[in-house]
Amino acid sequence: MDKNMLDQLQISDRLLRFMFHCSLRMYNSLVQRCFSDCVDTFKHKSLQKQEETCVRRCAEKLLKHSMRVGMRFAELNQGAATQD
Template identity: 40%
Template sequence: MDLSSLSSSEQLAMQQIIEQKQMKDFMRLYTGLVERCFSACCNDFTSKALTNKEFLKHSERVGARFSEENARLMSQQK
């Protein structure tokens, strides 16, 4: 997007809007991934505490799914 025709204050405002949209998109993506992973991994509510193994499994799964989704979105933009 070429913002060179806008004044510096307009460019700054547009940049802020773009950054807010990117953050909103990221949070929507991350929330969706966490929900999918939680649904796939959590099936026993007999304890409030996560074991270290459960936490690591969750973190690995969220990271992997986020990478997959990011790659998919990047390929769509090309």
């Protein structure tokens, strides 16, 4: 294996690790935000119906936002690549 191919594999590995780390960070922040916005009490061992609905809506909203931001970045990157 030549040095260039080894470098490409290392870069690919770092990129995959970075993307995984970002995904975990996004998931953790989503859970933290939706939980603190929607869960008020700990009287029951499971979520109440209104809490469950709130968490579901919150998560859907944040995931849609994240997907939209990702699509926008992809558009910007594609536009920048065509300008080069």
